[in-house]
Every structure is written in structure tokens, then in C-alpha cells.
Amino acid sequence: MSDKIINDFSITVGTANGSGSQTSNLTILRALFKMGIPVSGKNMFPSNIQGLPTWYTVRVNKDGFTARREAHEIVIAMNPKSFERDLADVLPGGVFFYDEKIKASIDRDDITAYPMPVQKIVRASEAPSNLRTMVANMVYVGVLAQMVGIDLDKIHQALDFHFKGKAKPVNINFDIIKASAEWAAANLEKTDPYYLEPMDKTEGLIMADGNTAAALGAIYGGVQVVGWYPITPATSLVEKMNAYLPKLRNTEDGKQTYAVIQAEDELAAVGITIGGGWAGARAMTSTSGAGISLMGEYVGLAYYAEVPIVIWNVQRMGPSTGLPTRTSQGDLNQAVFLSHGDTKHVVLLPGSVKECFEFGWKAFDVAERLQTPVFVLSDLDLGQNQWMSEPFEYPDQPMDRGKLLWEGDFEDFEKKFGEWGRYKDVDGDGIPYRTVPGNRREHSSYFARGTGHDIYARYSEDPGVWTEGMERLLVKYETARQYVPEPMVEIMDGATVGIISYGSTLPAIEEARAMLAEKGLKTDFLRLRALPFTDQVKEFVRNHEKIYVVEMNRDGQLQQLLILEYPEESGKMISSTHNDGLSLTAEWVRDDILAKEAK
Amino acid sequence: MAAVNKIGLSKADYRGAPSTLCQGCGHNSILSQIIAACYEMDIAPEEIVKFSGIGCSSKAPTYMLSRSFGFNGLHGRMPALATGAMLGNKTLLGVGMSGDGDSASIGMGQFKHVIRRNVPLLYVIANNGVYGLTKGQLSATSEVGLTLKKQGTNPFEPIDICLEAMASNATFVARSFAGDPKQVKTLIKAALRHNGTAILDIISPCVTFNNRDTSMHSYSWGKSHETPLHDLTFIPARDEITVEDFEEGSTRDVTMHDGSVIRLKKLERDYDPTNRMAAVTILEEAREKNWLITGLIYINPERPSLMDICNLVDTPLNRLTEKDLRPKPETIDEVNALMF
Numbered sequence: 020m021s022d023k024i025i026n027d028f029s030i031t032v033g034t035a036n037g038s039g040s041q042t043s044n045l046t047i048l049r050a051l052f053k054m055g056i057p058v059s060g061k062n063m064f065p066s067n068i069q070g071l072p073t074w075y076t077v078r079v080n081k082d083g084f085t086a087r088r089e090a091h092e093i094v095i096a097m098n099p100k101s102f103e104r105d106l107a108d109v110l111p112g113g114v115f116f117y118d119e120k121i122k123a124s125i126d127r128d129d130i131t132a133y134p135m136p137v138q139k140i141v142r143a144s145e146a147p148s149n150l151r152t153m154v155a156n157m158v159y160v161g162v163l164a165q166m167v168g169i170d171l172d173k174i175h176q177a178l179d180f181h182f183k184g185k186a187k188p189v190n191i192n193f194d195i196i197k198a199s200a201e202w203a204a205a206n207l208e209k210t211d212p213y214y215l216e217p218m219d220k221t222e223g224l225i226m227a228d229g230n231t232a233a234a235l236g237a238i239y240g241g242v243q244v245v246g247w248y249p250i251t252p253a254t255s256l257v258e259k260m261n262a263y264l265p266k267l268r269n270t271e272d273g274k275q276t277y278a279v280i281q282a283e284d285e286l287a288a289v290g291i292t293i294g295g296g297w298a299g300a301r302a303m304t305s306t307s308g309a310g311i312s313l314m315g316e317y318v319g320l321a322y323y324a325e326v327p328i329v330i331w332n333v334q335r336m337g338p339s340t341g342l343p344t345r346t347s348q349g350d351l352n353q354a355v356f357l358s359h360g361d362t363k364h365v366v367l368l369p370g371s372v373k374e375c376f377e378f379g380w381k382a383f384d385v386a387e388r389l390q391t392p393v394f395v396l397s398d399l400d401l402g403q404n405q406w407m408s409e410p411f412e413y414p415d416q417p418m419d420r421g422k423l424l425w426e427g428d429f430e431d432f433e434k435k436f437g438e439w440g441r442y443k444d445v446d447g448d449g450i451p452y453r454t455v456p457g458n459r460r461e462h463s464s465y466f467a468r469g470t471g472h473d474i475y476a477r478y479s480e481d482p483g484v485w486t487e488g489m490e491r492l493l494v495k496y497e498t499a500r501q502y503v504p505e506p507m508v509e510i511m512d513g514a515t516v517g518i519i520s521y522g523s524t525l526p527a528i529e530e531a532r533a534m535l536a537e538k539g540l541k542t543d544f545l546r547l548r549a550l551p552f553t554d555q556v557k558e559f560v561r562n563h564e565k566i567y568v569v570e571m572n573r574d575g576q577l578q579q580l581l582i583l584e585y586p587e588e589s590g591k592m593i594s595s596t597h598n599d600g601l602s603l604t605a606e607w608v609r610d611d612i613l614a615k616e617a618k
Numbered sequence: 619m620a621a622v623n624k625i626g627l628s629k630a631d632y633r634g635a636p637s638t639l640c641q642g643c644g645h646n647s648i649l650s651q652i653i654a655a656c657y658e659m660d661i662a663p664e665e666i667v668k669f670s671g672i673g674c675s676s677k678a679p680t681y682m683l684s685r686s687f688g689f690n691g692l693h694g695r696m697p698a699l700a701t702g703a704m705l706g707n708k709t710l711l712g713v714g715m716s717g718d719g720d721s722a723s724i725g726m727g728q729f730k731h732v733i734r735r736n737v738p739l740l741y742v743i744a745n746n747g748v749y750g751l752t753k754g755q756l757s758a759t760s761e762v763g764l765t766l767k768k769q770g771t772n773p774f775e776p777i778d779i780c781l782e783a784m785a786s787n788a789t790f791v792a793r794s795f796a797g798d799p800k801q802v803k804t805l806i807k808a809a810l811r812h813n814g815t816a817i818l819d820i821i822s823p824c825v826t827f828n829n830r831d832t833s834m835h836s837y838s839w840g841k842s843h844e845t846p847l848h849d850l851t852f853i854p855a856r857d858e859i860t861v862e863d864f865e866e867g868s869t870r871d872v873t874m875h876d877g878s879v880i881r882l883k884k885l886e887r888d889y890d891p892t893n894r895m896a897a898v899t900i901l902e903e904a905r906e907k908n909w910l911i912t913g914l915i916y917i918n919p920e921r922p923s924l925m926d927i928c929n930l931v932d933t934p935l936n937r938l939t940e941k942d943l944r945p946k947p948e949t950i951d952e953v954n955a956l957m958f
Contacts, residue, residue, distance in 0.1 A: 049958050180958050225957040235953060241943030243935045244705050246698070267945040267953070270931060276942055277935075278705045278928040283731040287698040290691070290728070294702020297689060298667075299936030301943070302702065320692055410954040413947050418940040455936050456667045456687040457707040464664065466680060468690040477635075478680065 024212045026056050026081040028092035032159065033105040035098045037069030039153035042181055042192070043160050044075040048405060049177035050169050051079055052226050055218040059085035059526070060405050061602060066251070066343045072101040083220060085407065086527035087602045092213060093167070095159045096121065097137075114211045116159055116166075131211040133203075135162050140199050146191050157192045161199025166207060168215040171200065225410050229375040229401035232411065233331060234259035236379015237303060238267050239414055244295025244302040245279040246288040248310060251343045252399040253333040256305040257281075285310035289317045289330070296321070296328040297467060299423065299455030301383045303329035308337045308350045311357065318392050319358025320469040322492075325442070325453070327386035327421070331395045333402040336600045345600025346399035348522055348571040354394040355550055355580065361489060363496050365503060366394045366550040368521040372408040374548070375401065378504070380414050385502050387421035389495060390453060398571075400602040401523040422452040426460040441465040441476040442488065449495030496551060503549035506556055514541035517563035518612075519556075521547040521577065523602060524569060530605030535612060542567075542612075547577070552584050560588050567612050569595045571603060624660040632657050634682040644796030644822030644837075645675055645744045649682045651803040652713065652742075656683065659807060659854060667703060667710045671696040671725060674751050674824075675717030675744040683713075694725025697732030700739050701924070707934040708925045711810055712739040719749050722758040722777045733786040735924045736814040740806065743779055743817070744796075746824035747835035754827035761834045766827065779819040780915055781901050784894070790816035791897065791916040795840045796823065801912060807852040808914070813875035814923045821910060840910055847891075847900070847913035849883035875919045882914065891917050 030047070034040035041062070048060040056079050065071040078088055096105040096117040103123065109115050111129040119134035137158045146154045164174060175193055182188040234256050247257045261279055268276055282288035288304050295302035306314070311332050321328055334350050336342035354366045365385060369378045378395050386393040424432060429439065432452065436445040439462075443451050451474075454463045465476035472488070473479040511532070520528050525546060532542050545559045560566060560581065568578040575594030582589040595611050597603050620628040632653045637646050656666065668688035670676035676696070679688050691699040696714050704712050721729045721743050732739065747764065749755040756764065756772045759779065764772045783791045790812045792805045802820060809816030823829050823837045831838045848870075855877035872880045872891065882891065890896055897916035904911035931938070 052958065177958070225954055227957040231957075239944055239950075241938075241940065243938070243943070244702055246702060263953075267949060268943070272931075273929070274931040275929050276931050276938055278924075278930065280701065280705075280735075280924075282698065283727055286695060287701075287728055287731065290695050290698025291702035291705075293691075294689070294699040294704070295706045295935075296702070297699075298703040298706025300702075300706040302706075316692055317695065324689075405958075408957075410957075411950060413950040414944070418944065454687075455706070456703060456710055457934050457936055458687075459662070459664045461664070461685060464685055464687040466668070466684075466688040466690065469692065470690065 022212060023214050025214045025216050026079050026218065028213050029076055029078045029088050029090060030093040030095065030163070031074055031076045031091040031108065032095040033072060033074050033098050033101040034156060035100070036065055036067050036071045036073040038156060040073070040075065040097065040156045043156040044077070045181060045405065046160055046174060046177045047163065047169065048077050049180065049226060050173040051077065051215065052221050052407060053173040053176055054170055054215065055221050056215060057081065057083040057085055057220050057407065059087070059407070061087050061400065062404055063601065064344050072098050079215065081218060081220070084526065084530040084605065086530050086605050089604055089606060095163065097156065097159060099123070112212070114213060116162060133162065133166065133207050135159060135199070136202065140195065140202055144195050144198060146195065150191065154192055154195050157195040158199045161196035162203045162207070164196065165200040165203035166209055167213050170217070171197065221407060223410070224407050226405050227372050227408055228255070228403055228405050229369070229372050229397050230256040230333065230403060231259045232372045232375035232408070233379045233395070233397065233402070235263055235411060236376035237329070238263055240380030240383040241301045241418060242303055242383070243277045243300035244292065245277070246282045246291030246295070246304050247279070248282050248285045248288045248306065250307045250310050252335055252403045253305045253307045253310070253331065255403065256331060256333060285313040286317060289314040292328045293317060293321045293326050296386070297324070297326045297455070299457070301387070303331065303383070305331040305333065307333050307335045308353065309340065311350060311353055315358050318364070319360060319362055321392045322358060322362050322364065323469055324467045325390040325451070326392070327390050328392050329382040329386050329395065330392055331397060334396060334398040342600045344399070346523065346571065346602050347598070347600065348396070348398060349573070349576070350396065351572070351576040352579065354396055363551070364392055364394055365389060365499050366396060367504065368396055368548050369401070370522050370525045370546055370548065372401070372406045373411060376411040381504070384416070384419040387423070388419050388450070388502050389499050390421060390450060391495070396522065398523050422450055424452050424454050424458070424463070426458060426463070429460055429463065440474040442472065443474040444491050444494070448498040449491050449493070450498060500551050500553050503551065503553065505553055506548050506559070507546040508555065508559060509544040511536065511541040511543055514543045515564050516540060517543045517545060517559060517566040518569060519545045519547060519559070519566055519577065519581070520569040524571065527603035527605045527608050528569060531608035531612070534605055534609040538609070538613065540612070540616065550580070557585065560585050564591060566592050567595045567615070568592055569603070569608055571597050573598045623657055625662055627657070627662070629653065629657050631685065632663055632683055634684045635680050637681040639674060639678065639681070640826050642825040643674070644746065644820070644824070645678045646681070647796045647799055648742060648744055648802060648820055648822055649678055651799050652806055653682050655803050655806040655810065659810065661711065661810070665711055666713055668713050668715065669696045669700040669703070670715040671720040673717045673720045673749070675715050676720055678744065679713070679715050694720050694723070695728055696720065696725065697728040697737070697741070701732060701735065701737045704737055704739065704925070705928065705930070706936045708930055709934050712737070714739050714741045716741065716743050718743060718745045718747060718757045718759040718779070722779055722782070726782070730782065730786040733783055733788045733815050733817065736789055736921055737924045738812070738814055740809040740816050741818065743819050744822040745779060745819055745835065746822050746828055747833065748824050748828035750824050750827055764833060778901060778905065780817070781898070783817040784898055784901070784916060788817050788916065789814040789918040789921050792817065792914050793819045793821070794912045795821045795844050795910060797837055797840050798844060798912060801846065801850060804850040804852050805914065808874065808878070808880045811854070811874050811876050811878045813919065814921060843908060843910040845904070845909040845911050846885060847887070847889045847911060847915070848885055850913060851881040851883070853879040853881060872917055873919065880914060880917070891915060
């Protein structure tokens with residue numbers, strides 16, 4: 020037997036969709052997390068409720084690298100339909116656990132194969148017959164635990180969390196796991212080199228998904244009006260909001276300070292949101308690319324009528340219906356330019372679960388400050404998978420309600436600036452002062468419209484008035500640069516090559532930079548966190564001879580935006596795009612950059 | 619000195635910008651009745667918020683109630699905008715102006731869903747059976763056989779807005795005729811006090827593109843075919859209900875959510891607007907017999923509105939502050955503990 024390989028490998032489980040395997044997989048993931056080992060879990064699932072093959076990959080890495088890997092050292096095969104593929108996927112020297120009832124030959128002698136008597140163990144258990152197919156997936160949890168060394172106490176903790184402390188399901192599942200581990204101890208001889216050992220690298224961290232984080236962030240941001248429509252992979256964002264709002268925003272008399280409305284479609288969802296934002300409530304919607312396409316016309320109205328709203332786009336693979344259950348960064352250009360006519364939108368780009376929380380509240384401040392729609396682009400990987408994360412932090416700034424005038428504010432305003440007009444730019448920053456319905460002061464009202472309007476919001480077709488209005492919106496976009504989150508920059512001594520990326524690609528980029536450094540290529544890294552670009556981005560672009568713009572789409576959308584912004588620097592920006600619906604791997608980034616370096 | 623109402627406002631305080639609609643357009647007459655209703659009901663313009671979509675009807679809100687907030691949104695998408703804004707401040711009275719193009723075609727989905735949610739809103743459909751602003755195309759409410767200058771003859775069955783509203787479980791459905799201002803005004807008053815979506819389908823002739831005597835949306839057709847279901851009186855909640863010299867059994871009262879009463883004086887038939895079956899039947903009968911049935915077709919003052927269902931706090935959402943909206947600092951540890 021070769022040397023032990025400890026806390027550095029990937030485990031992939033192949034099961035049938037809808038068979039309850041998600042509970043088993045999350046149990047493994049959470050138990051490893053509680054063992055203190057850096058871990059990540061990626062769900063690769065079909066757009067289907069029941070029956071189609073689905074895979075889940077858990078990666079453990081003692082150095083803290085948690086990006087997806089292509090290679091699988093350990094594969095667990097529970098689904099006859101994907102058996103052959105699963106078997107072929109095991110790395111040489113790897114391990115193959117399989118349900119022994121799958122009658123297929125194992126024609127590889129470069130791996131260790133362990134059969135699992137799934138049916139036998141389940142039948143011997145006290146699990147009620149109607150739950151047996153669901154709990155069958157717990158067998159591999161127990162066998163794996165025994166063979167690689169997962170602490171059964173931690174597994175119990177994970178089940179306890181999953182079933183919210185309900186003893187009955189916890190016990191039914193845990194009994195199977197225990198029985199399976201005992202069976203493995205008695206019947207299997209370990210001949211593979213893969214071991215798990217407790218560490219202390221997850222202390223103080225939490226495990227959560229980006230959609231939950233975004234929902235919680237929005238609640239701390241004071242969300243009030245939500246219009247939404249179900250769409251994968253954004254649905255759970257609003258569902259989580261519905262789950263946590265009553266707990267976090269309870270009032271003495273049980274009445275609500277918010278309304279969440281499931282609309283008839285995305286057009287209505289964003290319409291409700293715009294109505295709420297215009298009326299002075301903190302309003303948001305959450306959707307994915309196809310929904311954004313439907314919202315286009317309305318977002319143009321909000322841009323031109325200057326209505327603050329927040330739009331979350333948990334990106335999936337387009338165009339068209341595309342791959343609804345696969346991840347993508349293909350909606351960046353759509354977000355920036357959405358709607359007909361000239362539009363430029365503010366876009367926030369969270370790169371971690373913690374940032375989903377932070378931008379969840381911050382987006383409202385930016386939107387109300389700038390009186391404009393603010394997009395927040397997450398993606399399926401960030402939104403739906405469980406990630407290790409630093410704990411959420413309470414907002415470090417009070418709410419910014421922007422330039423909002425109530426009855427008592429007019430006297431002051433008029434003293435300083437004279438007569439109020441809804442679209443009068445008295446501060447020179449492109450942001451006028453707004454009022455909202457319910458303001459009882461005479462002449463505080465205005466008639467909002469998507470048609471041409473003057474500074475008093477009166478209908479106007481005057482060419483000069485139109486041009487002035489659109490130019491002012493550009494001034495406002497310039498002002499936006501000082502209100503959006505700055506990028507994160509990491510410097511390596513002596514690097515001349517830069518990498519720019521954003522969002523969920525972060526773990527792959529971090530690991531790839533370490534790999535590239537080993538190969539002698541030092542890189543600096545700018546993780547973009549918002550558009551419009553700030554001076555820091557300009558500086559980074561100027562200061563590097565060569566910049567790889569790494570993103571998950573076909574056309575290099577971020578690279579295009581950078582070239583539009585800095586045309587004089589266009590020659591140095593090299594697009595590195597990954598576009599197959601799966602999250603980025605460090606190996607791919609390393610290989611792509613090295614191949615391009617070699618040219 | 620100009621006459622003033624009980625809150626000290628004159629009619630002029632309810633006016634809008636000068637209308638740019640055609641002279642004689644039915645919509646102008648509807649606007650006058652909304653203005654008159656608000657004035658007579660002593661509603662401050664600041665209590666009202668106007669919404670509209672796109673089309674001649676949707677330009678109309680500019681020409682009334684300048685002191686009210688308003689939002690002229692997208693074609694067929696007014697109801698969503700109104701839904702969000704009314705949630706933002708539930709104390710306001712919503713007035714939505716739409717047309718047959720805006721509501722019966724591109725906006726049919728939102729029309730039905732705002733009704734389904736029972737959003738408190740006076741929803742006027744100024745129905746002229748034609749697209750005016752794009753100069754005379756057939757609409758979804760144009761009758762079969764209607765011949766328009768550039769469009770030829772309409773081969774399609776019309777959509778009946780009141781029937782669509784009934785099918786969506788509307789709680790207030792009325793039809794009127796811009797040439798019957800008294801009835802229009804009474805219905806507007808009742809609709810403004812309805813706790814839910816009040817659909818007002820008002821036949822409002824387009825003098826430019828669809829006013830031939832034979833057209834079912836013309837003034838002359840309306841005048842000769844109007845068949846009122848009843849004579850209507852609106853008695854606001856705070857007014858004492860005085861028994862006038864009505865014959866015993868000749869009137870029917872409907873008490874509204876806020877205590878206001880709609881008194882229906884019988885005409886040819888004893889029509890009960892709280893009976894769904896009767897409402898659907900009368901609409902079908904009117905279609906068969908080519909009557910322009912007008913009046914309060916259906917009302918259900920009991921069903922909760924969206925605001926009731928959402929159980930909102932008494933303070934309008936847009937008056938809440940950080941103190942009301944941001945969970946306390948100590949909660950963040952609890953939230954983190956809820957994660958794994």
C-alpha cells in the first residue's frame with residue numbers, strides 16, 4: 020500500500036435525482052466541516068424532479084482550496100444508469116464504492132472497489148417500509164465513514180441540523196449509518212490510501228448557501244416590498260426570505276412591515292417592485308436570466324423615471340431556457356445594458372456567501388442613494404451550493420435612504436436651492452431629490468413617467484430637455500463610482516501578469532494562482548465587485564503588462580466591458596472563458612493561462 | 619369667491635394640466651367625473667395616487683388631480699405598478715386609468731391578477747373599442763363586423779371586460795357610459811370606497827376613429843341602447859341615511875366595507891348586484907340582445923383586500939425607518955447560529 024493521502028481528495032456520489040441523496044450528501048459535507056477540514060460541495064443535478072442521474076462532489080483540502088475539481092479519487096455508485104460512467108471516472112489508484120445489487124462487471128484493476136449490501140442493511144433496519152428507498156442512501160454515508168474515517172458524532176450533528184432536531188428521522192437515518200459502518204468494519208478490508216483526520220481549520224466559520232445569505236442580507240437591509248416569480252436557481256432566495264422574515268422582523272401586534280408577492284410572471288414581479296420602490300419602500304425582486312429578459316422594458320422605465328429597486332440575478336446558463344440547473348456568468352452584459360435606448364446600470368458582484376449577505380443590505384443603500392435599479396449578480400453555484408463562510412457581519416453603516424424629502428424637509432430645501440423639482444440636479448452629482456406618495460405637503464407630488472420629462476417631471480418633447488436629462492443620468496453614473504464596493508486586489512511580489520475575475524470563480528482563481536506561482540508565473544489578482552468600474556480598476560489595468568480576464572461565459576463579457584471602458588488598454592486584455600455550465604476549476608484556469616502564455 | 623368643499627378646497631384644486639385629448643373624447647368626460655367625485659367626497663388630492671399604462675386613456679391622468687402623485691407606466695402593466703405602490707403606502711386611494719387596448723390585450727394577464735389579489739384600486743377602463751394613439755386599429759373589444767377606415771372589417775368576437783372581471787372573481791364590477799355622467803360619478807364614488815379592486819368598464823367614445831352611429835362604442839349607439847339596471851345613489855359613511863319618498867320595496871341598499879351605502883332604485887327589473895349568477899346572466903343577456911347594460915353589475919364588500927391579506931402594520935410602509943426595519947445587532951449571532 021502506498022503512503023496515506025490525508026484530507027486532500029474528492030468524493031463524488033452518483034445517484035438518481037429525487038431519491039433523497041441530497042440529505043446523505045449534505046450530511047457528509049457537514050460532518051467533514053465539523054471535523055475542521057476545509058470542504059466544499061457541488062451539486063450537479065438535472066432539470067428534473069425524479070429519476071435522472073445526478074452527482075454530488077465533496078472536496079476536502081487541508082490547504083483550504085475548495086474549488087471544484089475534475090478528478091475524483093473516490094466515487095460512490097448508487098445509480099445503475101450512471102454506473103459505467105461513474106466507474107470510468109475514478110482516478111487510477113482511487114476507490115469505487117458501489118451498490119452490490121448493480122450487476123455490472125468491474126473491469127478495472129487500478130482501483131479499489133468496495134461493494135455495499137444496501138438492500139440487506141436497509142431491510143435489517145427498523146426503517147418504515149415507505150421510507151426505505153429514501154434512507155437507502157444513508158448506507159454509503161456509513162460505509163464511507165468507516166472506510167475513510169468520518170466521525171459518527173459529527174454525522175449525528177449534521178443529521179440533527181438537517182432534520183431540525185426531530186428525533187425520529189434523525190434516529191432512523193443514523194441507525195442505518197451506524198449499521199452500515201459496523202458492516203463495513205466487519206466485512207471490508209481497507210486497501211486504499213485515503214484517510215480523513217480532524218483539523219481545526221473551520222473553527223469560527225459557518226456553512227451556508229448564497230441564496231440564504233442574500234435573503235438574510237436583504238432582511239437586514241430592511242426589505243419591504245418583494246415581487247417575484249419562481250425560477251431555478253433563484254427561487255430559494257425568496258423562499259428563505261419568507262422563512263426568516265417572520266422571525267427577524269416580528270412586531271408587537273404580529274403585523275408585517277413587509278409584503279412578499281408571488282406575481283403572475285416576471286413582468287409583474289418587477290412591476291410590483293418598481294411600484295414599491297417608487298412609493299418609497301425598500302423593494303426588490305429575485306430571478307434568473309430568462310426572468311431578467313422579461314423584465315427588460317420595466318427596468319428601462321425604472322432607469323429613466325429614476326426608481327430605486329434591487330434586482331438579484333442568480334445566473335444560470337443561457338441563452339434561451341439554456342441549462343436551467345447549471346451555473347454561468349453569462350448575464351453581465353445584459354445587466355449593464357438592459358432595456359432599449361441608452362441605459363447603464365449599476366451592478367454588484369458578490370464573490371462569496373458572506374458577500375451575498377453584505378450586498379443583500381448594501382444594494383438597497385446604493386439603489387436609494389442613486390435612485391436607480393441596482394443589479395446583484397450571483398450564480399447557481401454561489402446561490403445553491405453550501406459554502407464554508409466567515410460568519411455574517413451586522414451592517415457597519417446606518418441605512419442610507421438617499422435624497423428623500425418629507426413634509427418637514429421642504430423649508431430647508433427651498434432656502435438652499437429654491438423651488439423643488441423632481442429631476443432638478445441641485446447638488447451637481449446627477450442625483451435629484453425625490454418625494455414619495457403620502458407626502459401631504461402641497462406641491463410635493465409629481466407625475467412619474469417613462470416619457471420625456473423636464474426637471475419638474477412635466478411631459479416634454481423638447482430636444483434640449485431630452486438631451487439634458489440623459490446627460491444628467493450619465494453624471495449620476497459617474498457619481499455611482501463612489502458608492503459601489505471597491506474591488507479586492509491581491510498582489511504577488513514581482514508579478515507582471517494580472518488576473519481579473521468576479522463572483523463564484525474566486526476559489527478556482529486563488530488556487531490557480533498558487534499553481535501558476537509554482538510553475539514560475541506570478542500573478543496579481545483583482546476581484547471585481549461592482550460596475551461601474553472604480554479608479555482602482557483603472558490603476559490595476561494600467562499597471563499590468565498583460566491581464567487575463569477569467570469568466571464563465573462564451574464571449575468574454577467582462578473583457579468587452581473593460582475594453583469599452585479602457586480602449587487604449589485593449590491590447591493587453593486577454594479573455595479566458597469557461598462556458599460548459601460547471602463551475603470553474605483551478606486546473607482549467609492554470610492550463611488555459613499557461614497555454615496562452617506559451618503562444 | 620369660488621365655492622369650496624368641506625376641506626376648504628375649490629374645484630380648481632382638483633384640476634390637472636389642460637387636456638390634449640381630442641375635443642369631445644369620452645375620456646375627458648370621465649376625468650371631469652373623477653374630479654367632481656373627489657371634490658364632492660372631500661378627498662384631499664394628496665390622498666390619491668394615479669396610475670396608468672399606455673394609450674389615450676393612460677395619458678388622461680395628467681389632465682386631472684395635479685396635486686396627486688401619479689405614475690404613467692408601461693403598456694398593459696399598470697396593475698403591477700399600482701400593486702407595489704399601494705403596498706408602499708396603504709393609506710392612499712388608488713386610481714388606475716386604462717383602456718381596452720391596455721387592459722384587454724397586452725395587459726389582460728395583469729388585469730386579471732390584480733383582480734385576483736383584490737388590490738384596493740379604482741380601475742377605470744375607458745373602453746372605446748379602438749386603438750386611438752396609434753390611429754385607429756381594431757381592439758379586443760371591437761365588435762364583430764366593425765369596419766374601420768384603414769383596418770377593414772373585424773372578424774373576431776369581442777372580449778367583454780365585465781365578464782372577464784367576473785371570471786376572475788372581481789369584488790366590484792360596473793359598466794357605464796361616458797354619455798351618462800351622473801351614473802359615472804356615482805359609480806366612481808362607490809368604487810373609491812370599495813375595499814378591493816373596483817372594475818369600471820366605461821364605454822367612452824373615440825370621436826376621431828370609432829364614433830359612427832352603427833358602432834357599439836359611439837355616442838349615438840350608447841344613447842339609444844343604454845339600459846340602466848337601476849338608478850344609483852351613493853351615501854358616504856358619515857352621512858345620515860335619510861329615507862326619501864321611495865316606494866316600499868322599490869330600493870335596495872348595499873352597505874360597503876366602510877359603512878357607505880349604495881342605494882339602488884329599481885327600474886324595470888329587481889336586480890341584485892350581490893348575486894354572481896345574476897351578474898353573469900345579465901351580461902350574457904345584454905350581449906345577446908345588444909343592450910348597453912349599465913350600473914353596478916356585481917359587488918362583494920366582504921372579501922379581504924390584498925392589504926388585509928398582507929396584514930401590514932398601521933403605519934404606511936414608506937414611513938417606517940431603520941429602527942422598524944433593521945433587526946437588532948444582537949440578532950446577528952442568532953442568525954449565524956442558525957447556519958451550520
